[in-house]
Amino acid sequence: MKRKLNGFFQRLYSFFGKQYWWPADSPFEVMVGAILTQNTSWANVEKAVLSLKNKKLLEPDKILKMAPKKLALLIKSAGYYNIKAKRLKNFLKFYFDNYNFSIKKISQVNLKNLRKQLLTVNGIGRETADSILLYALNKPIFVVDSYTKRILLRHGLVKEDADYPGVQEIFMRNLKKDAGIFNEYHALLVKLGKDYCHKKNPKCQECPLHGQ
């Protein structure tokens, strides 16, 4: 398994190259994007983030104070806008109450502890928490998403009923626990998923991992 996963990584990296994740100008933008992208295409999220940026409202204090309806309107393109407005505010209240909107302070908390804290926020589940930990705070945790499981499934590395921790453990136990590796690997899996391993009309024959 260790050889296989590392082989996949090498193959993907050679084929696609560096992915430069997470596409954002700041750790805070990563946090916002992580919530907005829940079950939503990245293109729609980008529009929502841009609408906040253009109005100089992509700042934690402003979003926390903003009227929910106003926030919902700004992030409309990301879908589920009412519930996501609430979720952003839930996270920002947590971020202010516990860390005074300080990346430095929140970064000092150890991984397991902070993950547990994030999961207490209504609207932050495992993938969102892990995305924030890895891509905003550079903590060594592997992010699992629908692409990740689908790809492992197609290659027979997990069973259909594998759950989030089960899939995550495959990577955590077999790779060097390095945030840089986890960052690039997950990004490459998403790239592969988007280009070759999507649900409808997957291009399995052309996939860079075909036959691996």
Place this chain on the structure above:
DNA sequence: CACCAGGCAAGTA
């Protein structure tokens, strides 16, 4: 028209 996209929480049994 149907289906999908970088999920999550709440309700039900």
Place this chain on the structure above:
DNA sequence: TACTTGCATGGT
């Protein structure tokens, strides 16, 4: 614990 359902836009 294990399912089911609501949430919603924009692209294919």
